[in-house]
Amino acid sequence: MFLQFRTLKILYHTYFPIRQTMRNNRLRAIALTGALVLFLFSFFVNARAIPTDSLVLMDLSAHPDDEDGATLAYYAKLFGVKTYSIFYTRGEGGQNEIGSELYDDLGRIRTKETLEAATILGTEVYFLGFPDFGFSKTAGETFIRWGGKDIVLERLVYFIRALKPDVIITNHDTITTLPDRQHGNHQAVGVSAYEAFDKAADSTFHPEQFQDPTIRPWQVKKLFFRFFGKGNPAQVVQINITKKDASGKDIQEISLDALAKHRSQGMDKTSIERIPEWFRKHTYALIRADQHYPPDAYDLFSGIQPSMRVIARLRAETVDFPSLLSLNVSPNFSVLERQDEKDKFQLRRNFTVTLVNNSDEEVPVDLSVTSDSRKIFYKSYQIPHGAFADKVTLTVTKSIAAQRQLLRFDALPGQSTPIEMKPVSKTVTLKPVHAEFEKKIAIGLVKTYDNTTEEVLQSFNISYRLIDSAMLAKGDLHKFTTIILDLRTYQYRADAVLYNDKLLEYVRKGGNIVCFYHKVGDWNGKQFAPYPITLTNERVTQEDAPVSILLPNHPFLNSPNIIRPEDWIGWVQERSIYLPADDTTKTSSYYTRLLAMSDSEERQPPTSILWSQYGKGSYAYVSLALYRQLRILNEGAVKLFFNLISQSRQPSKRGRRARD
Numbered sequence: 001m002f003l004q005f006r007t008l009k010i011l012y013h014t015y016f017p018i019r020q021t022m023r024n025n026r027l028r029a030i031a032l033t034g035a036l037v038l039f040l041f042s043f044f045v046n047a048r049a050i051p052t053d054s055l056v057l058m059d060l061s062a063h064p065d066d067e068d069g070a071t072l073a074y075y076a077k078l079f080g081v082k083t084y085s086i087f088y089t090r091g092e093g094g095q096n097e098i099g100s101e102l103y104d105d106l107g108r109i110r111t112k113e114t115l116e117a118a119t120i121l122g123t124e125v126y127f128l129g130f131p132d133f134g135f136s137k138t139a140g141e142t143f144i145r146w147g148g149k150d151i152v153l154e155r156l157v158y159f160i161r162a163l164k165p166d167v168i169i170t171n172h173d174t175i176t177t178l179p180d181r182q183h184g185n186h187q188a189v190g191v192s193a194y195e196a197f198d199k200a201a202d203s204t205f206h207p208e209q210f211q212d213p214t215i216r217p218w219q220v221k222k223l224f225f226r227f228f229g230k231g232n233p234a235q236v237v238q239i240n241i242t243k244k245d246a247s248g249k250d251i252q253e254i255s256l257d258a259l260a261k262h263r264s265q266g267m268d269k270t271s272i273e274r275i276p277e278w279f280r281k282h283t284y285a286l287i288r289a290d291q292h293y294p295p296d297a298y299d300l301f302s303g304i305q306p307s308m309r310v311i312a313r314l315r316a317e318t319v320d321f322p323s324l325l326s327l328n329v330s331p332n333f334s335v336l337e338r339q340d341e342k343d344k345f346q347l348r349r350n351f352t353v354t355l356v357n358n359s360d361e362e363v364p365v366d367l368s369v370t371s372d373s374r375k376i377f378y379k380s381y382q383i384p385h386g387a388f389a390d391k392v393t394l395t396v397t398k399s400i401a402a403q404r405q406l407l408r409f410d411a412l413p414g415q416s417t418p419i420e421m422k423p424v425s426k427t428v429t430l431k432p433v434h435a436e437f438e439k440k441i442a443i444g445l446v447k448t449y450d451n452t453t454e455e456v457l458q459s460f461n462i463s464y465r466l467i468d469s470a471m472l473a474k475g476d477l478h479k480f481t482t483i484i485l486d487l488r489t490y491q492y493r494a495d496a497v498l499y500n501d502k503l504l505e506y507v508r509k510g511g512n513i514v515c516f517y518h519k520v521g522d523w524n525g526k527q528f529a530p531y532p533i534t535l536t537n538e539r540v541t542q543e544d545a546p547v548s549i550l551l552p553n554h555p556f557l558n559s560p561n562i563i564r565p566e567d568w569i570g571w572v573q574e575r576s577i578y579l580p581a582d583d584t585t586k587t588s589s590y591y592t593r594l595l596a597m598s599d600s601e602e603r604q605p606p607t608s609i610l611w612s613q614y615g616k617g618s619y620a621y622v623s624l625a626l627y628r629q630l631r632i633l634n635e636g637a638v639k640l641f642f643n644l645i646s647q648s649r650q651p652s653k654r655g656r657r658a659r660d
């Protein structure tokens, strides 16, 4: 209790030196002590409550790494302000730049990264638990996917009433529109922040929350949106992030150290130079206030006096710490092969199971595999600290119609485990897939961070070789019928950048390259393809967006598999990302545009697959989110993938686009 009191005094004093308003320190101290006695008493009554008199700042973010770490650190480190970072999602719908984990696994990685960053920033983190379902274009779509606007407001209001912030800030606004409009998830944060400002104080809004005595109506005093220089806000506040904290580090450095923890978003490679000029300023526009406060061009809290409040200790499950035990299974999916008898399918395959023990103790772990609620494998291990891998051979026979099957891998810490360790499980998809590939193909794969392409090749026993740096430098590439440049090759394989001339020569002499998607910054201005391709940030985010075939006779759509309308059904998350521009001054007219697809309201470039002859060979650039579909063994996507890699060395001449 004494400690707590001292902490309060320190917070109180550290904030006040910059605030000129404090004249009658002694009077305030007496009043404060009185208030403290009362609150310490209530603290005994309700052990869940935390009384505080420090100012409270809350930052709202849609996804991990969206927080304004610099402003949070500025107030926490320099002025002892209590800071909270609220995340609507765990970012599981994003792309993983350090491994093949996606969805929930990626969410766990991002949760851990966010907590590491928060430790550096000195903030406390809560997740609202909404799903990150991938890129969306409107707040409306986001609210629907999050269960409706009322649910979103209810949850946000709960956290405001519990944590009682004086000031709320967010990087996300509701102001910017096309062409700079933000991600729909970001827009939804801005909209809900704006409305929650009133709702949190309104005692008729979800009054059932007040059953917990520490959850009370709460009036936030000011709401700010990060301001990127558009429009003409009434009041603007600039945060001076070059100030140094007690350790002599400036706030900008601290925030970059925290940002670097977001490794799965590639943020460990960020330096101040790589942050665009317009994003380096931490400027905020005042959007709402409960009354007039004297403005201060450098302080979000101007005119706000610290006041005592009881902060609720929130339910533990709002912060979901990653388990000390983790489990990975490769491949993530596998193909059931048709047997002679009608509708009998079989799988006989090796899986690599990796168990990681993040605790310091050696722990017993039981691994079991279940198929159709029947245990088909069981083994016990002693796992020391670190990673441990084992090969597991499974045989499964199914007499089913062509349906998806699941194999569930469970790792259960033994009874005698000395520390608390949660069990973990992993599901592997098994599916019969009817898709043909050319039997004589030899694939070279320039692999990056994702395992999907390799696992598909393995699942179908397609002959392939990984192309490493030595092979790029000295090897004979012409033994490959097709070379696949996997996701973001030119960002993750410096050797591919270095030996790109050799890759292009391979095409010129009759090879085929299939290049998967890149981000704008990986690619533009660097001339990696034989003819210019300029990427944009356009996406087709609706996974069921209608697809029109522009060139029905092209081999990619016919051989060896005929792509039919049903092959576009059952896709997940999105169709296409970072679409090349259609404009022929940006993306050469030498490329044939094969497919057109659009989200409901807009027309997007027909550039999901670009194809061109080059010398004796051919080059394809594919911005379809094919890897997400291959992971679930979507049959149409597998057929299309096989068509892309099954073309002969010297494809027949194709007409160029009529309009050129």
Ligand SMILES: [Zn+2]
Pocket (backbone or CB within 6 Å): 062, 063, 066, 183, 186
């Ligand atoms: Zn975001």
